[in-house]
Amino acid sequence: MTIIIESTLRYAMPLIIAALGGMFSELSGVVNIALEGIMLLGSFTAVAVAYLTGNTYLGVLAAMVGGVALASIHAVVSIRYKANQVVSGTAINILASGVTTMLARGLWAEGGSPPIQRIPDLTWPFRITPFVPLAFLLVALCHWFVYYTPMGLRLRAVGEHPKAADTAGISVERMRYFGVLMSGVLAGLAGAGLSVGLLSGFEEGMTNGRGFIALAALIFGKWTPVGACLAALLFGAATASQTFMQALGIQIPAQFLLMAPYILTMLALAGVVGRSTPPASVGIPYEKGAS
Amino acid sequence: MSRKWIAGIMAGLLAMAVLAGCGKSATDQQGGQSQQQSQQGSAEGEKKPFKAAMATDVGGINDQSFNASAWRGLQKLKEEIGAEVNYVESKRQEDYETNLATLADQGYNIVWGVGFLMTNAIGAVADQYPDTYFGLIDGEVQGKPNVVSVLFNEQEGSFLMGVFAAKTTKTGKVGFVGGMELPVIERFEAGFKAGVKAVNPNVQVITVYTGEFNDPEKGKAAALNIYGQGADVIFHASGKTGEGVIQAAKEQNKFAIGVDSDQNHLAPEHVISSMMKRVDVAVLTISKQAAEGNFPGGQTVVLGLKDNGVGWSDTTLWDKMPPDTKEVATKWAEAIKAGKVTVPSTRKELETWQVPEI
Numbered sequence: 136m137t138i139i140i141e142s143t144l145r146y147a148m149p150l151i152i153a154a155l156g157g158m159f160s161e162l163s164g165v166v167n168i169a170l171e172g173i174m175l176l177g178s179f180t181a182v183a184v185a186y187l188t189g190n191t192y193l194g195v196l197a198a199m200v201g202g203v204a205l206a207s208i209h210a211v212v213s214i215r216y217k218a219n220q221v222v223s224g225t226a227i228n229i230l231a232s233g234v235t236t237m238l239a240r241g242l243w244a245e246g247g248s249p250p251i252q253r254i255p256d257l258t259w260p261f262r263i264t265p266f267v268p269l270a271f272l273l274v275a276l277c278h279w280f281v282y283y284t285p286m287g288l289r290l291r292a293v294g295e296h297p298k299a300a301d302t303a304g305i306s307v308e309r310m311r312y313f314g315v316l317m318s319g320v321l322a323g324l325a326g327a328g329l330s331v332g333l334l335s336g337f338e339e340g341m342t343n344g345r346g347f348i349a350l351a352a353l354i355f356g357k358w359t360p361v362g363a364c365l366a367a368l369l370f371g372a373a374t375a376s377q378t379f380m381q382a383l384g385i386q387i388p389a390q391f392l393l394m395a396p397y398i399l400t401m402l403a404l405a406g407v408v409g410r411s412t413p414p415a416s417v418g419i420p421y422e423k424g425a426s
Numbered sequence: 427m428s429r430k431w432i433a434g435i436m437a438g439l440l441a442m443a444v445l446a447g448c449g450k451s452a453t454d455q456q457g458g459q460s461q462q463q464s465q466q467g468s469a470e471g472e473k474k475p476f477k478a479a480m481a482t483d484v485g486g487i488n489d490q491s492f493n494a495s496a497w498r499g500l501q502k503l504k505e506e507i508g509a510e511v512n513y514v515e516s517k518r519q520e521d522y523e524t525n526l527a528t529l530a531d532q533g534y535n536i537v538w539g540v541g542f543l544m545t546n547a548i549g550a551v552a553d554q555y556p557d558t559y560f561g562l563i564d565g566e567v568q569g570k571p572n573v574v575s576v577l578f579n580e581q582e583g584s585f586l587m588g589v590f591a592a593k594t595t596k597t598g599k600v601g602f603v604g605g606m607e608l609p610v611i612e613r614f615e616a617g618f619k620a621g622v623k624a625v626n627p628n629v630q631v632i633t634v635y636t637g638e639f640n641d642p643e644k645g646k647a648a649a650l651n652i653y654g655q656g657a658d659v660i661f662h663a664s665g666k667t668g669e670g671v672i673q674a675a676k677e678q679n680k681f682a683i684g685v686d687s688d689q690n691h692l693a694p695e696h697v698i699s700s701m702m703k704r705v706d707v708a709v710l711t712i713s714k715q716a717a718e719g720n721f722p723g724g725q726t727v728v729l730g731l732k733d734n735g736v737g738w739s740d741t742t743l744w745d746k747m748p749p750d751t752k753e754v755a756t757k758w759a760e761a762i763k764a765g766k767v768t769v770p771s772t773r774k775e776l777e778t779w780q781v782p783e784i
Contacts, residue, residue, distance in 0.1 A: 138654040142647045232517070236486075245488050247669065250676070250692070333643050335673055338666050339486055343641040375647070381634045382601075382651050390637065 147371030149325040151270040153349035154363040156321030163314025164294035166418045168224035170322045171346025172231030173202045177326025179235040182337035195327045202323020210315035217420035253335040266332035277360040294414035297421040307421045351400040357411045370396045476509040476717040479534040481525040483541030485665045491686040492705045496540045499709030522547035530555040536716045575726040576708045581617030581769040583701045583736030588621020591659040592629045593751040601632045601652035605639040605664035614663035616776045624781045645670030653678045690741035700739040732763040
């Protein structure tokens with residue numbers, strides 16, 4: 136049983152952290168499908184800095200900085216220049232995949248990093264990376280921030296009704312920058328959790344779609360921290376039980392469970408499993424003074 | 427004003443992404459060009475160098491596995507006959523056809539498609555470029571005079587890995603981690619299980635397919651699962667996913683068996699052997715035949731143990747296995763080479779397979 140719980144948590148952890156990141160961006164009204172690219176850059180930065188300095192904790196910090204750097208491109212393009220946010224996100228994903236590959240090959244002849252020292256596991260209550268409790272802590276913090284602080288209220292206001300927020304004296308631009316940059320911090324951290332928390336090295340394209348699944352978890356969780364966390368745990372449990380059942384000799388087509396997160400998300404969007412409604416102004420650039 | 431800015435920024439981003447993403451090293455191309463010039467100089471422009479290229483599958487050129495092996499073959503070709511060599515990486519399956527066609531368009535004499543998933547793409551592109559030779563690794567395209575298909579008897583090499591695993595295990599349980607459930611990977615699985623059975627039918631094999639070839643974390647999670655159920659040796663046939671398997675072996679202080687290339691360097695104390703699949707040898711040999719005008723078009727070349735197409739790696743850790751392991755494995759290898767033992771290549775064949783007397 137601990138095996139299933141452990142692998143559920145392993146799988147869910149990066150999804151939870153990245154989904155929280157996506158939540159900040161989307162609540163403020165900016166679609167962020169660049170989570171995948173930001174995570175990948177985070178994974179790379181964490182390993183590269185750990186490799187160069189010998190300090191993995193420094194690598195985790197650097198991953199967050201790298202995430203912010205990449206997210207700031209998305210922020211400027213979609214907030215300052217009001218570009219299509221999906222196009223910008225897609226470009227960033229392609230950019231991140233290319234840049235990490237290029238840098239990894241420059242740094243390590245084989246493209247993949249040599250094994251590095253990863254963040255030590257906790258030993259209690261069972262062996263697990265400290266990123267797992269950190270993820271749950273972040274869920275609680277984000278819940279408190281979004282629903283119980285004035286700043287959280289402002290964040291939601293600019294995503295729901297930017298004009299009203301603007302009239303009330305809230306800077307829509309500033310709140311949206313904050314939302315997108317926070318998504319960079321968290322998605323970068325999620326990437327680090329994958330490469331130096333769960334694994335001990337970088338491989339090209341190692342996030343392998345987790346950013347998109349995190350986005351699915353966010354939607355399935357109705358854009359709330361707790362909901363996204365539960366959705367990520369559900370996706371994790373699905374993957375973990377599939378592996379576990381296979382190991383027991385019960386065969387389920389792997390494709391079926393790979394599809395599961397997306398099918399559930401579509402059902403949620405279609406209102407079958409409780410309606411999932413995005414922030415009203417998500418994806419729409421705010422034009423000051425426009426009617 | 428602001429629209430132009432956006433357009434500029436987006437174009438810039440995409441251009442950077444494309445430049446960064448193509449991942450082709452400029453030095454290789456320059457090397458090729460200067461070689462072309464020097465050769466033309468010496469042969470007074472009579473003969474252009476032979477040009478060979480490959481398209482990787484989604485694993486990429488640095489998969490430390492069969493794409494990397496194919497690329498080693500091409501580099502050897504460059505060394506041996508001064509060929510101009512190049513590669514393109516496929517980021518997703520939709521790119522296969524485009525990438526192969528691009529290489530054929532650029533005038534490469536032989537274009538390699540690496541991986542079973544390239545089969546349809548090779549078939550389609552070969553019709554469009556009848557004057558280009560195509561080579562397909564791990565898949566079969568029949569009846570096209572400009573295509574050669576190369577298959578390996580992975581089950582024969584995997585059988586020996588099964589012998590190692592069954593000899594080495596102390597818990598009576600071993601594991602197999604596969605990537606996608608493709609016929610190629612089934613050959614690894616069936617061969618491995620037959621090898622285990624041949625040594626000790628009571629050893630249990632725990633099998634997990636991750637559904638991915640490039641997800642180390644899923645490999646690690648699968649391996650932790652298998653080790654958690656009491657296994658102590660895992661053989662993987664899952665590309666980069668398997669690097670997670672090897673990481674798990676290292677952390678749990680258990681054993682792993684690598685695949686395609688010698689993977690011992692990933693964990694020198696824990697990777698007891700690797701099932702070598704000499705894609706490099708196949709690519710080199712057939713490209714050379716093409717350069718000499720003896721391209722085995724339309725044929726399917728099958729490389730097994732007796733052709734040295736598969737086998738165990740040089741860094742097999744004999745001291746981690748019982749002392750008679752090498753002797754037993756060699757005996758089986760000789761029997762397979764002599765055709766006295768046919769190793770099952772599918773799960774179905776495995777079901778009815780009886781351990782023969784040797």
